[in-house]
Amino acid sequence: MTDPILIVGGGPAGLGAAQALSAIGRKSILVEKEAELGGAPIISGYAKLVPSGEWAKDAIGGMVQRVAGSDLVDVRLGARVTEFAGTPGSFNATLSSGEQCQVSSAILATGFTHFDSINKPEWGFGTHPDVVTTVQVEQMMSSGKGVYCPSDGRVPDRVAILLCVGSRDRQIGREWCSKICCTVSANIAMEIRELLPDCSVYIYYMDIRTYGQYETEYYWRSQEEFRVKYIKSRVAEVTSDGNRLLIKGEDTLVKRPIAIPFDLVVHAIGMDPNLENATIAETFGVDLQKEGNIAQQFSYGGIGLTSRAGVYVAGAAVGPETIDDSIAQGQAAAMAALGMDGGMVAPSAAAE
Amino acid sequence: MTSSPQSGQRAVGKLADPIGADAPLDREALEEIFDDIRTHPRYDSELNGCLNCGICTATCPSAHYYDYSPREIVQLLWTENVEGIYDAMQEKIWACAQCYTCAARCPFGNSPGGLVMVMREVAIKHGMESAKEVLRPFSRVMLKVMTTGNQLAPNMITPEHFPDWGPNISKVEAPLNILRKAIPMPTLHTQETAWAVNLKTSIELYTIWEESGVLDQLETMDENLFDVIVDIMDEKREDYADWLEEQDDDDDDD
Ligand SMILES: Cc1cc2nc3c(=O)[nH]c(=O)nc-3n(C[C@H](O)[C@H](O)[C@H](O)COP(=O)(O)OP(=O)(O)OC[C@H]3O[C@@H](n4cnc5c(N)ncnc54)[C@H](O)[C@@H]3O)c2cc1C
Ligand code: SF4
Ligand code: SF4
Ligand code: SF4
Numbered sequence: 328m329t330d331p332i333l334i335v336g337g338g339p340a341g342l343g344a345a346q347a348l349s350a351i352g353r354k355s356i357l358v359e360k361e362a363e364l365g366g367a368p369i370i371s372g373y374a375k376l377v378p379s380g381e382w383a384k385d386a387i388g389g390m391v392q393r394v395a396g397s398d399l400v401d402v403r404l405g406a407r408v409t410e411f412a413g414t415p416g417s418f419n420a421t422l423s424s425g426e427q428c429q430v431s432s433a434i435l436a437t438g439f440t441h442f443d444s445i446n447k448p449e450w451g452f453g454t455h456p457d458v459v460t461t462v463q464v465e466q467m468m469s470s471g472k473g474v475y476c477p478s479d480g481r482v483p484d485r486v487a488i489l490l491c492v493g494s495r496d497r498q499i500g501r502e503w504c505s506k507i508c509c510t511v512s513a514n515i516a517m518e519i520r521e522l523l524p525d526c527s528v529y530i531y532y533m534d535i536r537t538y539g540q541y542e543t544e545y546y547w548r549s550q551e552e553f554r555v556k557y558i559k560s561r562v563a564e565v566t567s568d569g570n571r572l573l574i575k576g577e578d579t580l581v582k583r584p585i586a587i588p589f590d591l592v593v594h595a596i597g598m599d600p601n602l603e604n605a606t607i608a609e610t611f612g613v614d615l616q617k618e619g620n621i622a623q624q625f626s627y628g629g630i631g632l633t634s635r636a637g638v639y640v641a642g643a644a645v646g647p648e649t650i651d652d653s654i655a656q657g658q659a660a661a662m663a664a665l666g667m668d669g670g671m672v673a674p675s676a677a678a679e
Numbered sequence: 680m681t682s683s684p685q686s687g688q689r690a691v692g693k694l695a696d697p698i699g700a701d702a703p704l705d706r707e708a709l710e711e712i713f714d715d716i717r718t719h720p721r722y723d724s725e726l727n728g729c730l731n732c733g734i735c736t737a738t739c740p741s742a743h744y745y746d747y748s749p750r751e752i753v754q755l756l757w758t759e760n761v762e763g764i765y766d767a768m769q770e771k772i773w774a775c776a777q778c779y780t781c782a783a784r785c786p787f788g789n790s791p792g793g794l795v796m797v798m799r800e801v802a803i804k805h806g807m808e809s810a811k812e813v814l815r816p817f818s819r820v821m822l823k824v825m826t827t828g829n830q831l832a833p834n835m836i837t838p839e840h841f842p843d844w845g846p847n848i849s850k851v852e853a854p855l856n857i858l859r860k861a862i863p864m865p866t867l868h869t870q871e872t873a874w875a876v877n878l879k880t881s882i883e884l885y886t887i888w889e890e891s892g893v894l895d896q897l898e899t900m901d902e903n904l905f906d907v908i909v910d911i912m913d914e915k916r917e918d919y920a921d922w923l924e925e926q927d928d929d930d931d932d933d
Contacts, residue, residue, distance in 0.1 A: 495730065497727075497787055498784065498786055533731065533732045559731075560732070560733045561732030561733055561734050562734075563734045563737035563784060564738070575738075576734075577734070577748070579732070579733040579736075579750060582748055582751065584739070584743055585737075
């Protein structure tokens with residue numbers, strides 16, 4: 328089994344897998360549909376990452392450089408896999424360029440798609456230019472332009488961050504929690520307060536899920552050190568009085584409806600399943616779970632098993648994940664793909 | 680809420696939570712009311728859980744004007760706070776405008792407005808004073824609807840029937856009858872009904888109210904009104920039966 332291992336997707340998970348494989352001297356082919364590696368943190372231009380505090384372009388950019396510089400990783404940019412046939416240990420993958428690759432196994436690290444806020448019209452995105460997403464604020468900060476109101480470029484006095492946009496909402500068929508957006512929002516709030524000390528930042532929440540160690544570093548610190556205000560309310564509507572944005576919600580602790588003016592409203596958008604998952608599932612012959620992510624076969628003996636033997640999955644392709652976990656899953660999938668899962672395959676796949 | 684319409688009994692502290700020492704009814708009575716709500720055929724489809732997010736209250740028109748919050752109603756039901764539920768039934772549930780904006784927006788797919796409707800039905804079933812109070816100004820409207828098929832007739836649109844119009848209404852009200860006469864549509868010239876509903880339709884409507892339990896509810900709420908309506912409708916039914924017989928006779932003559 329000396330054929331290379333196919334990795335689809337060059338985000339944190341795919342990079343983690345490629346790094347692990349080259350570290351033990353195994354060849355891989357990394358297929359990425361975009362023109363550059365790095366996944367969401369690089370392609371969408373994130374700013375400082377949770378929890379390292381490093382800039383995405385340094386932290387993930389560093390991984391990209393290590394992977395791209397490795398002789399053992401064959402990178403194919405702007406490419407997709409169009410056909411995938413064969414059996415574990417001996418698959419044949421056809422790329423969109425027409426190139427044929429013999430591979431022993433495949434790791435799907437195809438990630439997620441950002442929720443499109445247009446699907447929650449009552450929260451004003453697409454109607455009011457000063458309603459933006461966390462991704463846009465990340466880009467404002469990473470580009471060095473600082474945080475501003477897109478309508479006229481002014482510096483905001485009052486910023487509201489609305490949590491759970493595109494998550495935990497049956498109205499739009501998304502019941503899951505996107506896991507990282509509470510922490511990311513607290514992080515963004517602190518960065519705004521650091522950049523603009525006179526600007527007030529309010530976070531509208533149902534629950535704060537800065538889980539584990541993030542509680543102290545993000546939820547507590549954002550209040551104690553940065554005076555970020557948390558209001559327990561899910562906003563019902565974002566409108567405008569022609570001058571400023573107006574947020575309508577219920578302050579559920581004070582129990583009264585509220586309407587509060589803001590300059591900038593930020594949607595903490597969630598993580599949707601990759602829009603291409605149906606095609607990916609078809610091409611690779613793997614199952615999706617009910618929400619549309621790639622279905623993982625749970626087994627304490629092996630990580631990253633899909634419904635097809637020899638095809639593994641890692642990172643946000645299975646559902647909302649953090650960067651650290653995506654990298655770790657990429658590395659674990661690499662181990663599994665090397666056959667270090669002790670020969671464990673999904674029961675359904677083993678029966679084939 | 681001060682007096683208890685059902686019993687003067689105090690809770691004897693059988694179960695501490697959430698019944699306080701000054702609970703209005705004993706626990707069994709409160710639970711019976713809640714059971715009627717919980718076992719209502721629509722209850723389970725209107726309530727799935729609650730994120731406590733406040734979207735319903737933020738969009739609720741009534742919450743802007745009254746001490747009323749759909750989130751509170753949902754929370755009371757979801758946490759089975761039987762005392763709080765009973766308390767809400769004394770006044771709060773009647774503040775809902777039944778617009779169902781809450782249901783359109785709730786991220787959990789609940790219908791707070793639908794739950795309020797269930798609570799109202801149960802309040803009526805239990806003959807609660809709050810329900811009687813709310814329905815009282817509408818007794819003439821109900822009489823009209825149930826016996827003529829008309830909701831409001833021109834001669835009912837007077838300040839006496841609508842105290843909530845306030846004193847300035849007389850300025851508008853005065854020429855209303857004359858103005859109405861000027862409308863060139865024949866049906867609108869009548870004062871007692873807005874239009875004529877034929878006998879068969881009127882009886883069919885009545886039968887629906889009878890079958891769907893509306894008449895039973897009315898009996899609990901206002902026995903006098905109920906008696907009057909039943910008398911009138913019995914007479915209409917007889918008229919209809921006579922008319923049908925006449926038709927048969929005519930047919931036989933042919
Ligand atoms: C606003 C925001 C801020 C965030 N900030 C942080 C943070 O600070 N810290 C943190 O830990 N997490 C953060 N996250 C989460 C983080 O983005 C994810 O954990 C991470 O991107 C997942 O990595 P991944 O490699 O699994 O997927 P992705 O980053 O989505 O990468 C998938 C890659 O696969 C490629 N691809 C997709 N489909 C195909 C296909 N069919 N063929 C070929 N290639 C394909 C994509 O182009 C992409 O390059 C944030 C998320 C959001 C939304
Ligand atoms: S992490 Fe926080 S903001 Fe994101 S979906 Fe979960 S609760 Fe909502
Ligand atoms: S149906 Fe009732 S509770 Fe719901 S929004 Fe309308 S008035 Fe408020
Ligand atoms: S909108 Fe729905 S989930 Fe939110 S508080 Fe109201 S009932 Fe609960």
